Amino acid sequence: MSHISTISTEGLEFDIETIKALCKRQGWEFLDQKTFVWYENDKGVCDYAIRIPGCRYELGIIRAESGYTVQADFWDSGGLSQVLGAHGEAFKQLYLQEGDIAWAESKNYAWEDAPSGVTGARKLVMYVNDDFGGGDW
Numbered sequence: 835m836s837h838i839s840t841i842s843t844e845g846l847e848f849d850i851e852t853i854k855a856l857c858k859r860q861g862w863e864f865l866d867q868k869t870f871v872w873y874e875n876d877k878g879v880c881d882y883a884i885r886i887p888g889c890r891y892e893l894g895i896i897r898a899e900s901g902y903t904v905q906a907d908f909w910d911s912g913g914l915s916q917v918l919g920a921h922g923e924a925f926k927q928l929y930l931q932e933g934d935i936a937w938a939e940s941k942n943y944a945w946e947d948a949p950s951g952v953t954g955a956r957k958l959v960m961y962v963n964d965d966f967g968g969g970d971w
Contacts (some may be wrong), residue, residue, distance in 0.1 A: 837873050837907040841922035847901025848929060850882070856932040862886045870894035872907035880905070889913030893925070931958050 857864040863885040869877035870884075870892040880894030881902070891912030894905045906922060908915040918924040931947070935958065938945045944961040 837909045838878060838905050839908055839921060841904040841906070841925055843903065843926070846926070846930075847898070848895070848904060849901055850895070852929060852932050852936065853882075853884075853895060853902070853904075855936065856929055857884055859932065859935075860886075860928065865892075870906070873909055873912065878905060878907075886914065886917055889917060893922075934958055934960075 854864050856862075865883040865885060867883050868880060870880050872878050872891050878894045879896075881897045882895040884893040884895065886893070889912060891907045891909075891914050893914070896903050896905060904922065904925060906912075906914050906918075908918070908920055908922060910916075914922070935945060938958075938960045946959050948957055948959055
């Protein structure tokens with residue numbers, strides 16, 4: 835039985851530069867390798883992989899027609915579900931946030947990543963002009 839799942843994108847196409855930036859910001863390893871580790875002895879085939887510290891399994895980044903898809907084994911023992919959710923929901927959220935950060939930085943906007951309530955969710959706050967209290971950005 836396969837444990838491999840594709841992280842749902844629903845119209846979103848992952849781009850490799852944003853994935854690399856996400857890995858760097860999160861302290862994950864972006865690997866230029868053609869396989870990723872999952873439950874089975876056979877490794878999953880991919881174009882790139884991501885290794886998250888503390889996880890036994892890796893994410894596989896696979897080239898698609900327009901962009902990339904992300905596959906992984908989210909079985910509990912591999913550790914990815916504890917970091918990214920049962921189906922990788924947090925990866926998608928972090929990826930979208932990384933794209934927003936890149937956009938904000940391209941406009942010289944200040945930003946901060948902050949907890950949002952008691953759910954553990956995150957929010958990205960961007961400041962335009964002097965909304966952040968001034969200063970050099």
